[in-house]
Amino acid sequence: MFAGARSLSATYNAAWAGLRFTTASFSTIPYNSLQFYINAGGRSLASFSVSLYDSSGSELTSVNPHPYGASAGGGWTKVTIPPSALGGAIRTITGVRMWDNTGEPQPVFWIDDLGFVSGVPGTPVPTATPPPPSP
Secondary structure, three states, X not given: OOOOOOOEEEEEOOOOOEEEEEEEEEXXXXXXXXXXXXXXXXXXXXXXXXXXXXXXXXXXXXXXXHHHEEEEEOOEEEEEEOHHHHOOOOOEEEEEEEEEOOOOOEEEEEEEEEEEEOOOOOOOOOOOOOOOOOO
């Protein structure tokens, strides 16, 4: 696991297998990214695809998470994908899908801390400049 006491593990036993996480519908307006940590078991993230589902149940744009990943240490990769890359900017979303895009079964991998996040980590919050003192 990357953080906490548990993570999700999965094994794709067939070609094009995948995971789909569904939720009550919500707007992506307040979020700037879909973020998760993945331990791909030594495989490249290029063997995965990620997509969103809108409120009508239609799958939106799928992307390869590899360009959106950065090493998080210990075999984990932090993936941060903007909703716009997934066709989900300013949309109502009901699900996230991750699947094999190699056409082959895939060995075990792990997912942790999957969710939508707002704000840019490390960006200072602007504060008001106090007015000059009165004479």
